[in-house]
Amino acid sequence: MIIPFVNLKKQSRLEEKTILKAVKQTLKSSNFILGDSNINLEKKISHFKKSKYCALLNSGTDALTLGLHVLGIKRGDEVITCSNSFIASVASIVHLGAKPIFVDVKDDQNINPNLIEAKITKKTKAIMPVHLTGRVCDMRAVIKIARKYKLKVIEDAAQSFGSKFNGKMAGTFGDIGCISLHPLKNFNGVGDGGFILTNSLSYYKRICSLRNHGIRDRNFVDEFGYVSRYDTLKTNILLTRLKNIKNIISKRRNNAKLYFKYIDKTNVYIPPETTNEFNTYHTFVIQIKKREQLIKFLRKKNISTSIHYPIPIHLQKAFKRIYNSKIHLPKTIKQSKEILSLPINEHLTKKEIKFISESINKFYKT
């Protein structure tokens, strides 16, 4: 028996009946893009996330791109973010012609607010904190700096649907929050998807227009837009999945609790969940030495693991072909060599988590 890192096949099996029902419902309406279901899901998400507005888009990456677009980010601007993210965070900045400026992270892999001010220049327009692993950044500190320097804040909350900091939902701290509905995320669709959250009616209206070619009132186009609408079929399926999201979050949090309990911390660093945080554990990441050997050891026991992400973005060829400056991010580099993501999906049993933990303990004892 293999312990899989993710278990989408099991999810598909469990939900087959409700998904087929959603397919039939979509065919019956034959309304395939935007429409009433879309508005309904957007309302339900805004309610859940305690945000005024939600606009569904075709991916989390589009949410970042359209978000930066309406914040006015353009050629020559600088946007402060982290290098230890999924490539999309930085790609969205680059595509708008702006320059990503990297800030190093804390032990918990999230942006270190103490290092932000030193990176602010006349060209800085926005900060894009990434809530990596499902843990929300220290947003109190980030917002304070943004206010002081009049910078926009766009949260890459792709991995943190339902996560909170001081009781406030990820994606609702800044001007715009961006969340992914990719099949591998906790709140997942059956294909690409994402959405933005905002309390600003004008940002919301502009994003709704931009996602549909920039069209306003059928025949009028105020600015050139994108094609980033969310399909009704995927919407109808997500409407059924939204009912289960609290359950998924609580299972993942419980799995994390078991890891904290069973893993011997002598040779394993796990960033603790502070009392400010409510982490939904998109990934459960430990920091360790002898990573390659441990991966092999666990693989022999049929335990799958993964690394998010082994190569920081500033070391990717895509980045280096544009910018060849030397960038000093010691903690980011150190973590890229020591991080390992353990299975945390909601289908795992207590027995499996105990087995994974005990296998890790055994590896470092021998």
Ligand SMILES: *Cc1c(COP(=O)(O)O)cnc(C)c1O
């Ligand atoms: C998944 C992810 C994205 C991109 O979301 P997509 O829906 O795949 O486009 C962006 N940033 C981070 C941190 C992510 O994990």
